[in-house]
Amino acid sequence: KIRKHKWEVKYEYKSHDCYQKLAMTVNGKTPGPTILAQQGDTIIVKVKNSLLLENTAIHWHGIPQIGTPWFDGIAGVTQCPILPGDTFTYRFVVNRPGTYLYHAHYGMQRESGLYGSIHVSVPDGISEPFAYDYDRSIILNDWYHKSTYEQATGLSSIPFQWVGEPQSLLIQGRGKFDCSSMDAGVCNASNQKCSPFVMTVVPGKTYRLRISSMTALSALSFQIESHKMTIVEADGHYVEPFVVQNLFIYSGETYSVLVKADQDPSRNYWAVSSVVSRLPNTTSALAIFNYNSIHPEKKPPTTPHNGPQWNDVALRLAQSHAIKARHGYIYQPPKTSDRVMVLLNTQNTIDNYLHWSVNNVSYNLPRTPYLIALKENLSHTFHQSSPPDKYDIANYDIYAVRNNTNATSSDSIYRLEYNSIVDVILQNANTMNPNNSETHPWHLHGHDFWVLGYGIGKFDMNNDPKKYNLVNPIMKNTVPLHPYGWTALRFKADNPGVWAFHCHIESHFYMGMGVVFEEGIDKVGKLPSSIMGCGETKATYSP
Numbered sequence: 001k002i003r004k005h006k007w008e009v010k011y012e013y014k015s016h017d018c019y020q021k022l023a024m025t026v027n028g029k030t031p032g033p034t035i036l037a038q039q040g041d042t043i044i045v046k047v048k049n050s051l052l053l054e055n056t057a058i059h060w061h062g063i064p065q066i067g068t069p070w071f072d073g074i075a076g077v078t079q080c081p082i083l084p085g086d087t088f089t090y091r092f093v094v095n096r097p098g099t100y101l102y103h104a105h106y107g108m109q110r111e112s113g114l115y116g117s118i119h120v121s122v123p124d125g126i127s128e129p130f131a132y133d134y135d136r137s138i139i140l141n142d143w144y145h146k147s148t149y150e151q152a153t154g155l156s157s158i159p160f161q162w163v164g165e166p167q168s169l170l171i172q173g174r175g176k177f178d179c180s181s182m183d184a185g186v187c188n189a190s191n192q193k194c195s196p197f198v199m200t201v202v203p204g205k206t207y208r209l210r211i212s213s214m215t216a217l218s219a220l221s222f223q224i225e226s227h228k229m230t231i232v233e234a235d236g237h238y239v240e241p242f243v244v245q246n247l248f249i250y251s252g253e254t255y256s257v258l259v260k261a262d263q264d265p266s267r268n269y270w271a272v273s274s275v276v277s278r279l280p281n282t283t284s285a286l287a288i289f290n291y292n293s294i295h296p297e298k299k300p301p302t303t304p305h306n307g308p309q310w311n312d313v314a315l316r317l318a319q320s321h322a323i324k325a326r327h328g329y330i331y332q333p334p335k336t337s338d339r340v341m342v343l344l345n346t347q348n349t350i351d352n353y354l355h356w357s358v359n360n361v362s363y364n365l366p367r368t369p370y371l372i373a374l375k376e377n378l379s380h381t382f383h384q385s386s387p388p389d390k391y392d393i394a395n396y397d398i399y400a401v402r403n404n405t406n407a408t409s410s411d412s413i414y415r416l417e418y419n420s421i422v423d424v425i426l427q428n429a430n431t432m433n434p435n436n437s438e439t440h441p442w443h444l445h446g447h448d449f450w451v452l453g454y455g456i457g458k459f460d461m462n463n464d465p466k467k468y469n470l471v472n473p474i475m476k477n478t479v480p481l482h483p484y485g486w487t488a489l490r491f492k493a494d495n496p497g498v499w500a501f502h503c504h505i506e507s508h509f510y511m512g513m514g515v516v517f518e519e520g521i522d523k524v525g526k527l528p529s530s531i532m533g534c535g536e537t538k539a540t541y542s543p
């Protein structure tokens with residue numbers, strides 16, 4: 001089936017957390033409309049950029065774009081940005097069932113509010129390995145009051161101005177900022193638009209709740225008071241079910257949990273989203289889990305739970321370890337790999353600017369998108385040398401503050417042999433601040449990868465690979481790298497195109513925390529002319 005959507009992207013005044021600011025909307029909404037489809041469908045989205053002064057591009061997060069690498073939607077990698085006033089049509093197949101996302105992928109634009117869900121159902125005649133009565137979804141987010149321009153400018157200034165902790169957390173686009181010291185015209189706590197999100201349930205029924213995170217910075221813990229959640233899906237793959245009280249979720253991840261409305265139906269319950277992994281300076285977001293005979297806005301009689309200790313890494317690591325592919329739905333990983341990369345994540349200063357680097361290279365986007373440069377022989381448009389596969393593993397102390405004055409900025413890319421098996425070990429380290437290492441959710445475009453293992457400390461090249469889970473590893477597209485830890489992934493470079501792999505924290509990718517992979521470029525079909533028009537592609541553009 002073909003599913004057509006017509007979108008207009010523009011800025012509008014919104015009061016998601018009671019504070020009025022410009023938000024980027026799709027057809028007037030943020031979160032934008034949910035795309036509903038069935039496995040095998042073709043999605044066509046005609047996007048009109050009505051932002052007046054800003055380019056845009058939209059990424060279909062978790063959709064591998066097999067055969068359509070030019071519609072991955074990352075400006076500078078797979079396409080030229082969509083200019084104000086222009087219309088651009090994305091067209092791609094959703095090849096797997098599951099819960100996915102879409103969002104702006106141009107600068108730090110995602111955090112302005114352009115995001116939404118994609119739900120892909122199983123083909124007719126196929127049933128899912130779990131039962132539920134209703135399907136619902138919520139997107140968790142964090143929310144800043146400064147514009148993305150102010151934030152990006154601060155990050156690329158001397159002195160460096162950090163974006164700081166978000167002003168609010170949002171549950172399905174709703175949060176509550178403390179307006180008490182502000183003018184009611186700017187921040188009005190009684191505005192209906194920022195009343196808590198309500199999820200109404202029928203006693204005794206089971207809900208599949210699709211929970212996604214689109215945060216700019218925050219790692220979150222989500223829980224529903226008194227109700228247990230059974231995790232059954234992660235990033236579009238079935239999970240061997242396990243029960244949690246709270247779900248840890250990192251930016252770019254999607255989960256489905258089953259929740260049974262099995263508590264006292266004569267009251268409502270709090271659903272709470274709170275910050276973990278960074279010292280919280282943001283109030284938790286509250287939603288109401290509403291039993292249908294009770295008024296939806298009636299406050300639960302209890303005090304909302306604060307969530308787990310923000311710095312309890314062991315608890316978060318335990319959830320990461322607990323996620324396994326579901327029996328009967330295991331995609332067996334290859335037993336060995338052809339290439340092993342160990343990617344050290346550090347902060348660096350380069351010419352006094354603060355950056356993030358991977359193996360001492362801080363990534364920056366080229367003016368001419370790689371996909372076009374590689375197909376049209378415009379190789380002079382980016383650095384041709386490959387960034388290093390490894391760092392100085394023997395001598396680097398991951399617990400020390402290091403200046404790494406030899407770090408460089410580059411738009412160079414890794415070129416992978418088509419159909420080869422690639423291992424990536426992400427190695428975390430100390431930041432430029434003493435005794436500090438952060439959580440980074442890494443997202444791979446164009447592929448799902450097997451998650452072979454996690455650990456804390458320095459990855460041991462001799463012994464840790466022996467502990468890899470090659471039996472039932474989950475496949476994902478986004479995975480956390482825990483503080484001072486390592487995460488090991490394996491994927492097959494079988495999708496011709498150019499694919500980014502980066503930290504899903506908006507400011508971190510902007511500061512250079514990413515790499516780009518190319519594979520099978522000679523197998524990429526004829527590029528559509530709609531992706532051209534910037535950098536040196538103007539010369540090749542023939543309508």
Ligand SMILES: O=C1O[C@H]([C@@H](O)CO)C(O)=C1O
Pocket residue numbers: 162431432433438507508511
């Ligand atoms: O990228 C970051 O910069 C700040 C801090 O390390 C420097 O002020 C921070 O907390 C980040 O995550």
